[in-house]
Amino acid sequence: xxxxxxxxxGGQGAVLxxxxxxxxxxxxxxxxxxxxxxxxxxxxxxxxxxxxxxxxEIRQMxxxxxxxxxxxxxxxxxxxxxxxxxxxxxxxxxxxxxxxVTELQVPELVATVGLLDAVPIARELFGRPITNTLMLxxxxxxxxxxxxxxxxxxxxxxxxxxxxxxxxxxxxxxGFAATVVHHFERRVAA
Amino acid sequence: MNAVPQPQAQTESRxxxxxxxxxxAWAVALARVDMVAVYPITPQSSLVExxxxxxxxxxxxxxxVDVEGEHSVLSVLQGAALAGARTYTGTCGPGxxxxxxxxxxxxxxxLPIVMSIVTRDTLTPQSVWGxxxxxxxxxxxxxxxxxxxSVQEVLDTTIMAxxxxxxxxxxxxxNVCHDGNYLSFGAAxxxxxxxxxxxxxxxxxxxxxxxxxxxxxxxxxxxxxxGAGGPGxxxxxxxxxxxxxxxxxxxxxxxxxxxxxxxxxxxRHPALVEPYRMEGADFALVTIGSMSGAAKDAVDAARExxxxxxxxxxxxxxxFPVQALVRALDGVRAIGVVDRSVSFGWNCGPLYxxxxxxxxxxxxxxxxxxxxxxxxxxxxxxxHFERAIALTRAQAREGRSGGVIWLNEEDR
Numbered sequence: 216x217x218x219x220x221x222x223x224x225g226g227q228g229a230v231l232x233x234x235x236x237x238x239x240x241x242x243x244x245x246x247x248x249x250x251x252x253x254x255x256x257x258x259x260x261x262x263x264x265x266x267x268x269x270x271x272e273i274r275q276m277x278x279x280x281x282x283x284x285x286x287x288x289x290x291x292x293x294x295x296x297x298x299x300x301x302x303x304x305x306x307x308x309x310x311x312x313x314x315x316v317t318e319l320q321v322p323e324l325v326a327t328v329g330l331l332d333a334v335p336i337a338r339e340l341f342g343r344p345i346t347n348t349l350m351l352x353x354x355x356x357x358x359x360x361x362x363x364x365x366x367x368x369x370x371x372x373x374x375x376x377x378x379x380x381x382x383x384x385x386x387x388x389x390g391f392a393a394t395v396v397h398h399f400e401r402r403v404a405a
Numbered sequence: 406m407n408a409v410p411q412p413q414a415q416t417e418s419r420x421x422x423x424x425x426x427x428x429x430a431w432a433v434a435l436a437r438v439d440m441v442a443v444y445p446i447t448p449q450s451s452l453v454e455x456x457x458x459x460x461x462x463x464x465x466x467x468x469x470v471d472v473e474g475e476h477s478v479l480s481v482l483q484g485a486a487l488a489g490a491r492t493y494t495g496t497c498g499p500g501x502x503x504x505x506x507x508x509x510x511x512x513x514x515x516l517p518i519v520m521s522i523v524t525r526d527t528l529t530p531q532s533v534w535g536x537x538x539x540x541x542x543x544x545x546x547x548x549x550x551x552x553x554x555s556v557q558e559v560l561d562t563t564i565m566a567x568x569x570x571x572x573x574x575x576x577x578x579x580n581v582c583h584d585g586n587y588l589s590f591g592a593a594x595x596x597x598x599x600x601x602x603x604x605x606x607x608x609x610x611x612x613x614x615x616x617x618x619x620x621x622x623x624x625x626x627x628x629x630x631x632g633a634g635g636p637g638x639x640x641x642x643x644x645x646x647x648x649x650x651x652x653x654x655x656x657x658x659x660x661x662x663x664x665x666x667x668x669x670x671x672x673r674h675p676a677l678v679e680p681y682r683m684e685g686a687d688f689a690l691v692t693i694g695s696m697s698g699a700a701k702d703a704v705d706a707a708r709e710x711x712x713x714x715x716x717x718x719x720x721x722x723x724x725f726p727v728q729a730l731v732r733a734l735d736g737v738r739a740i741g742v743v744d745r746s747v748s749f750g751w752n753c754g755p756l757y758x759x760x761x762x763x764x765x766x767x768x769x770x771x772x773x774x775x776x777x778x779x780x781x782x783x784x785x786x787x788x789h790f791e792r793a794i795a796l797t798r799a800q801a802r803e804g805r806s807g808g809v810i811w812l813n814e815e816d817r
Contacts, residue, residue, distance in 0.1 A: 234592050238422040241594045247422070250591040253534055253782055274698030276555070276587045278784045369422075 216273075217360070219266040220282040222298045224289045226258040228347030231373065232288065233264040236351055238369035239361050240268050248273045261296050268360070283307065284358060288350040290334060299325075309357050309394075311346050316397050329357025331394045340382050340389070348383040352390025363391055418599040425559045425588035428595055429495060429521050429581070430455035432563030434465040435603040436519075439490035442470040442481040444500065452495045452523065452589070467493075475504035479518070483507060486516040487626060489612035491567060495521035497585060498539045499528065505543075511578045512547035512648060514627060515616045517570030518578040521563065522550075524694070525585040526746075526781040534782025535585030537694065537746040541755045547648055549579040549655055550723040554697045556593040558674055559583045561666060564603060568662045571610050574654040582722075584695040584745070586782055591695070598670045606669045652724040659721055677726035679718040680733040682708060686715030688739040688771075688801040690793055691730075693719045693756055696743060696778075696785040703790035714794050719756060727763045734764075738804070739772040741797030743790075743812070745779040753777075753809050772800040778812030785812065 219236075223229030233249040240247045245268045252263040265279040280300075284307040287298050299308070305326040311333035312319065321328055331353040333346040340349075348370060355361050370383050423431070429452055433441065441460075443453045459465040470481050475496055482492040496504060501522060511518055526536030540550060549569065553559045559581070566579040583589060614622065631641035656677065663676035681701055683689065692700045697718040707714045717733045719726070734740060744754020751758045753775035761773060776793050779785040789812045796810060 230590075234422065234424075237592050237594075241420065241422050246594060248591060248593045249422075250587060253586045253590065273593070274555075275702050275787065276584075276591045276593075276695045277699050277786045280786070372421075 217268045217284075218279045218282045219268075219284045219286060220279050220298075221264045221266070222285065222287045222289065222292050222296065223262050223347070224258075224292055225260045225262050227262075227288055227345055229262045229288055230264045231375075232286075232347035232351055233266050235348070235366065235369045235373050236354065236361065237266055238372060239351075239365040242365040242368055243361060245270065246272050248276060250276060250278060252278060261292050263296075284309065284354075286350060286354055287311065288333070288346045307358060309350065309353050311350060311353070316395075321399065326399055327357060328397045328399070329353050329394050330397070331390055333390060336386070336389050336393065340386055348386040349390035352387045352392075353394040355387075356391045356394040357396050363387060416599060416601065418602070419597050421595055421597055422592055423556065423595055424451070424590050424592040425553075425556045425583045426450065426452035426523065426590070427455050428556050428560035429563050429583065430459060431597055432560045433467075433493045434459045435598065435600060436491065436493075436564050436567050436607055437604075437609070438465065438467050438493045440468050440470065440482065440485040440492050442472055442478040442485075442492070442494050444473070444475050444478055445471045446500075450495065450497075450523065450589075452521065456493075475500040476507060479504045479507035479511060479520075482518050483511060483514060483516055486518050487514075487616075487618045489610065489617050491571075491610045492518050493520070494518075495523060497523040498525035501539050501543065502527075508543065508548075509546055510627070513644065515576040515648075515651070516578060517567070517576055517610070519563065519566045519570055520578065520580055522580045522582045523585050523589045524582050524745075530781075532781040535587060535589070535745075536780045536782070537582070537584075537744070538780070540580060540582045541746040541748075543580075544723055544755065547577070547652065548723065549575075549577055549652070549659075549721075550582055551579065551659075551720060552582045552694045552722055553584075553588065554695055554718060554720075556588060556591065557595050557672070559588060560595055560597070561670070561672060561674055564607060565662050565666055567607055567610075568665070569655060569659055572654075572658045572662075573611070573613055575651050575658050576613060576616055577648075577651050577655065582694070587695045596672070602670055606665060655724055656721070656726060656729075675718065675720050677721045677729040678733050679720060681716040681718065683715035683717065683733060685713055686737055687713035688741070688797050689715045689717055689734060689737045690790065690797065691717050691719065691734075691740060691742040691756065691760055693722065693743075694745060696745060699785060699787050700743065700790045700793075703787045703794060706787070707791070707794050712794065712798060714798070722756070722759075725759050725763065727766060730760065730763050731767045734771070735767070736769075737771050737801075739774070739797050739801030740764075741774045741776055741793050741800070743776040743778060743785070743793060745777075745785075747777060747780070772804050772806045774800050774806070775809045776812050777809060780813065783813040783816065789813070
């Protein structure tokens with residue numbers, strides 16, 4: 216079982232990112248459930264969605280409290296919510312940010328960090344800071360858990376209200392290519 | 406209806422990833438529903454958005470009627486059903502409350518309308534989240550109620566609901582209940598059956614003209630019946646008894662329809678109740694709806710620790726499957742019933758109350774405990790069920806009954 220939590224803000228497509236990734240992982244033969252968190256998700260308000268992947272059918276339709284990976288598609292939502300809450304030891308953190316890794320406070324339990332400055336690319340591609348498909352490219356690059364081909368297929372099947380298919384396909388590629396992955400050797404917990 | 410686009414050719418079964426609302430919409434398309442009525446509220450539920458899209462795309466050759474409120478939604482469908490059409494709508498919470506008057510009337514009219522309840526907690530406190538309180542509040546109105554555990558079960562059950570509703574020995578409306586949030590927006594891998602196979606399972610509606618309008622045989626629908634004296638009281642009793650008999654008939658029809666689904670489509674779902682790891686169980690949980698997945702995982706873990714615990718999920722809630730439930734629970738010393746709603750009158754969960762009543766026909770008297778959780782969108786996790794298992798086990802040891810445990814009371 217692999218558990219992912221996606222953090223973003225209303226309007227960026229965090230929930231849609233979960234669905235696209237779910238479809239891509241199903242294409243690759245995994246069992247997946249994706250559950251969004253619920254509320255009045257206005258534009259700009261913090262939004263969370265959850266995704267579970269396994270090699271067998273997943274029965275629990277619940278939120279995720281101990282993620283293996285946190286995918287944060289907004290540069291500032293980490294100031295509003297604790298995106299590392301419950302993250303597992305030697306977990307993965309994928310973040311959109313303009314900062315280099317040396318300027319980030321990487322928690323002790325994080326072993327892998329994937330960084331992508333997604334907002335300028337999103338502005339260029341979409342004219343707006345919609346970062347979800349760019350950050351799916353970053354997820355593929357950082358974790359290797361899903362192929363770009365499967366993500367492309369899933370994006371083709373999705374319906375985008377605010378942006379076109381070609382832009383989103385390009386966003387996957389650009390996100391994948393521009394992501395920088397850092398690995399940290401940590402003290403083994405006593 | 407002019408210029409109806411040709412339905413897109415989907416001939417094979419296929420796999421897709423979708424949430425419960427989209428799954429219900431696919432079911433409506435596959436069931437070849439004739440008329441859908443909705444109140445175009447803003448924001449609209451994604452279920453209705455998918456239906457509108459399927460009609461626009463030509464996948465569903467149905468008329469969608471936008472009306473001014475849920476009261477009219479069901480009234481429109483009553484007219485359509487009386488004309489022999491296959492009909493559908495979905496609602497929840499305040500929408501269900503607003504359609505209450507025609508909702509009460511529908512089963513008495515013996516109209517085979519299928520309506521999803523995307524279950525939601527009721528007001529007040531103000532809430533927009535899931536819970537079973539809305540559907541549970543209408544449990545004694547004579548509709549059939551089926552509760553789903555998974556997105557796949559939502560799709561399959563919504564199609565099966567038409568066979569149940571339209572069966573000559575039933576002729577009653579069916580609520581297919583799927584949990585708001587966790588199933589309505591929870592996405593999973595789903596197998597979409599091939600349309601030809603669904604057609605084989607579900608032929609066009611066999612209209613039972615004793616309950617439908619026929620120009621060749623004019624009749625008045627729902628004239629005044631009852632009162633004291635004359636033929637009224639006996640006539641009224643006849644209708645009520647017929648309704649009760651149809652509810653009981655539904656139990657075997659639900660079972661045979663599920664068996665047909667397995668035979669034709671190839672997927673097996675429990676019809677009335679689902680016993681899970683009940684072999685040699687000393688005590689058991691009873692669950693309903695989407696919570697059951699996490700509960701089964703907790704039962705597996707407890708079994709690995711050597712605890713003799715099983716689970717029974719209630720799929721058919723109305724009519725209540727008394728015999729099937731008692732049979733499934735035979736031999737356990739304690740039962741913990743987990744409700745996602747509240748019975749204010751009995752200070753426990755409503756399913757708990759049903760289980761207690763059913764146990765009156767059982768030979769033994771197991772200890773019982775009522776758990777209430779998952780209200781207003783609260784999560785019911787494996788951890789919550791571990792606690793329910795531990796407390797039910799303690800009841801089994803002590804042979805005590807009673808008490809209510811509110812599972813989310815100490816959530817942080």
